[in-house]
């Protein structure tokens with residue numbers, strides 16, 4: 001099946017996605033198709049390195065489909081081009097940083113049901129989804145809307161804009177993630193938002 005946005009077929013993208021992710025799950029198919037659709041709606045070719053460099057993607061979940069989106073778009077957490085917004089939703093927003101155009105795509109909750117009806121009987125749920133997610137229309141898989149994303153300068157790729165040190169733990173903090181409390185510069189952990197409980201001081 002041709003993807004419409006380049007020379008690569010859906011199956012070729014899926015092969016690459018499965019290699020990166022570790023297995024070919026329904027989420028890989030959904031994520032590859034979501035990313036191809038996002039690129040197409042923005043008029044960008046995911047096979048063109050110049051087009052890929054224009055993309056920033058906000059993913060709203062840290063599950064299988066996130067890896068597939070990273071494969072197709074080339075966006076990476078470590079390059080600040082893949083942003084995880086922890087909404088727990090199978091959704092992502094694709095931003096063209098050159099034009100400012102952005103489109104948010106949400107996987108339809110009823111796509112799972114549709115998939116089970118479309119697949120040949122006797123398949124497991126996952127196998128049915130793997131079959132159907134390849135052939136279902138974009139409209140049956142996704143809801144789409146244009147959105148606007150104001151990306152703060154301190155969230156953009158490139159060198160850190162600034163770096164300060166926490167007055168309590170002394171650790172360095174990049175790009176404005178510090179908190180000012182009673183006139184003190186603190187990291188978010190020391191300011192009262194730790195995700196960990198220290199069992200000992202760092203050595």
Ligand SMILES: [Zn+2]
Nearest residue numbers: 021025027064
């Ligand atoms: Zn998976």
Ligand SMILES: [Zn+2]
Nearest residue numbers: 166169187190
């Ligand atoms: Zn601190």
